[in-house]
Amino acid sequence: MSNNSEAFEHWIRTSFVQMNTELEELYFAQEDRSRVTGSGDRIKHSLRDEGHTYVTALRAEGNTGFDSAFGVLGNVGMYLGALRRHELTNPAREERSPFPEASSLAIHCGASLGMAPRFATAHLTIHNRARAGLRKSFTSLKDEFLFIDENTRGILSLQRAADALTSIVHVGVSSPVADVMFAAAKHSLQEVIQSNRRLMERLDVERFFHCVRPYYKPYRVGRQEYRGANAGDFSGINELDLLLGLCRASDPYYGPLLVDKMLFMLPADQARLKECMTRRSLLDELLELLDAHRDADWFQRNARAFLEVCDLFGRTAAQHHDELVKRFIEQPAARLAEEPQGLTASGPPLPVLLRSLEVLRDLRVAADRADISTRHRDLARLRAAAAPR
Ligand code: HEM
Numbered sequence: 001m002s003n004n005s006e007a008f009e010h011w012i013r014t015s016f017v018q019m020n021t022e023l024e025e026l027y028f029a030q031e032d033r034s035r036v037t038g039s040g041d042r043i044k045h046s047l048r049d050e051g052h053t054y055v056t057a058l059r060a061e062g063n064t065g066f067d068s069a070f071g072v073l074g075n076v077g078m079y080l081g082a083l084r085r086h087e088l089t090n091p092a093r094e095e096r097s098p099f100p101e102a103s104s105l106a107i108h109c110g111a112s113l114g115m116a117p118r119f120a121t122a123h124l125t126i127h128n129r130a131r132a133g134l135r136k137s138f139t140s141l142k143d144e145f146l147f148i149d150e151n152t153r154g155i156l157s158l159q160r161a162a163d164a165l166t167s168i169v170h171v172g173v174s175s176p177v178a179d180v181m182f183a184a185a186k187h188s189l190q191e192v193i194q195s196n197r198r199l200m201e202r203l204d205v206e207r208f209f210h211c212v213r214p215y216y217k218p219y220r221v222g223r224q225e226y227r228g229a230n231a232g233d234f235s236g237i238n239e240l241d242l243l244l245g246l247c248r249a250s251d252p253y254y255g256p257l258l259v260d261k262m263l264f265m266l267p268a269d270q271a272r273l274k275e276c277m278t279r280r281s282l283l284d285e286l287l288e289l290l291d292a293h294r295d296a297d298w299f300q301r302n303a304r305a306f307l308e309v310c311d312l313f314g315r316t317a318a319q320h321h322d323e324l325v326k327r328f329i330e331q332p333a334a335r336l337a338e339e340p341q342g343l344t345a346s347g348p349p350l351p352v353l354l355r356s357l358e359v360l361r362d363l364r365v366a367a368d369r370a371d372i373s374t375r376h377r378d379l380a381r382l383r384a385a386a387a388p389r
Pocket of ligand 1: 150151154155158196199203230231232233237320324325328329353357360
C-alpha cells in the first residue's frame with residue numbers, strides 16, 4: 001500500500017470512527033433522534049476537512065493497483081457515505097456532489113475495477129480485513145459491530161451453500177455423491193437461520209435505525225446518484241435462487257434486479273453470477289427425470305434432499321422479510337411522524353421497497369401467487385413424487 005493509501009486507511013480506522021461515534025451520541029441524546037442538522041457542526045467540519053486532505057493526496061497520486069484501488073474505493077466511499085449521513089450532502093437538493101475531488105477519486109477507482117464508484121457491501125463484510133481483531137466500521141457502536149459481523153456470517157454461509165449447489169451442477173442431480181453437497185448446503189442454510197436469529201435477539205432497534213442504517217443511504221458521486229449498499233450485494237444469494245430454480249434470469253421482475261446489482265459486487269462475484277445464468281436449475285433437472293425415474297432410490301433420495309434445501313432457503317427468505325425488515329425498518333419507520341428521506345438503501349419510498357422485497361420472499365418460498373410466476377406448482381409436483389409411501 002502506498003503511504004497515502006495507508007494514511008487514509010489509518011484515518012478511516014481511527015479519527016473517522018471517533019468523529020462519527022461522537023456525532024451519533026449527540027444525535028441519539030436529542031429528543032428527536034432523526035434531527036441531524038444543527039448539532040455537532042465543529043466535528044462534522046473536521047471530518048469533512050481532514051478527509052479532504054487524504055483524498056486530495058490520493059487523487060494526485062493516481063491509481064496504484066487492484067488491492068489499493070479496492071481499498072481506496074471503500075475508504076473514499078465510506079467518507080462520502082458519512083458526509084451523506086451527516087447531511088453535508090444530500091442528493092435531493094443537489095445536482096452534483098459538492099465533493100468533486102472525492103467523486104473523481106471514487107470514479108477512477110470504481111471504473112478501473114469495474115465496480116460502482118461507491119463503497120460496496122464487500123468492503124464492510126467479506127473483504128473487511130481485521131487489524132489486530134478490529135474490523136472497519138463507521139462507528140465503534142456495539143450495534144454496528146454486531147450488524148457487520150452477522151451480515152458477514154450470513155453472507156459467508158450463503159456463499160458456502162451456493163458453492164455446494166454449484167458442485168452438484170457438475171456431477172448432475174442424479175449423482176450418488178450429490179448427498180454430501182446437499183448436506184453441506186443444508187448445514188450452511190441452518191447457519192444463516194442462526195445468524196438471523198442472533199440479529200433479531202441482540203440488535204437494538206433504535207440504535208440500528210438511528211445510528212447504523214443512515215450510513216447506507218444513496219448519495220451522489222459526480223452527477224450520478226448511486227443506491228446504498230445492502231447485505232444482498234454478493235452473487236451467492238442469486239446463485240442459490242437460480243440453481244434451485246426458484247427465480248429465473250428471464251423473469252421480467254427478477255432479471256433487471258440482477259443487472260442492477262452487478263456493479264455493486266466484486267468482479268469475481270460478477271463472473272460467478274454471469275456463469276450461473278448459463279446453467280440449468282436443479283429443479284428443472286429433477287422435473288425432467290421425474291416421470292421416468294420417480295421410483296428409483298436415487299431419485300427419491302436426491303429429490304427429498306433438494307426439497308429440504310429449498311425449504312431451508314425459503315425459511316431464510318421469510319426470516320429476512322417477516323422478521324428483520326419488519327422489526328428493524330418497517331416498525332420504527334411507522335413510529336415516525338413522516339418517513340425520513342433516504343431511509344431505504346435502494347432509494348424508493350418504503351412501501352414500494354417493501355412490496356418488491358415481498359415479491360422476492362414469495363419467489364423464494366414458492367408461494368401460491370397468481371400475479372407472479374413462482375415455482376409453487378412445480379415444487380408441489382416434485383413433493384408429491386418424493387413423498388414417503
Ligand atoms: C438487521 C438486519 C437486516 C435488515 C434490517 C435488512 C434489511 C434489508 C433491506 C431494507 C433491504 C432492501 C435494500 C434497501 O435497503 O433498499 C435488504 C436487502 C437485502 N438483504 Fe437485508 N437486512 C438485514 C440483514 C441481512 C442479512 C444478515 C442478510 C444475509 C446475508 C441479508 C440479505 C439481503 C439480501 C440478499 C438483500 C437483497 C434483496 C434480496 O435479494 O432479497 N440482509 N435488506
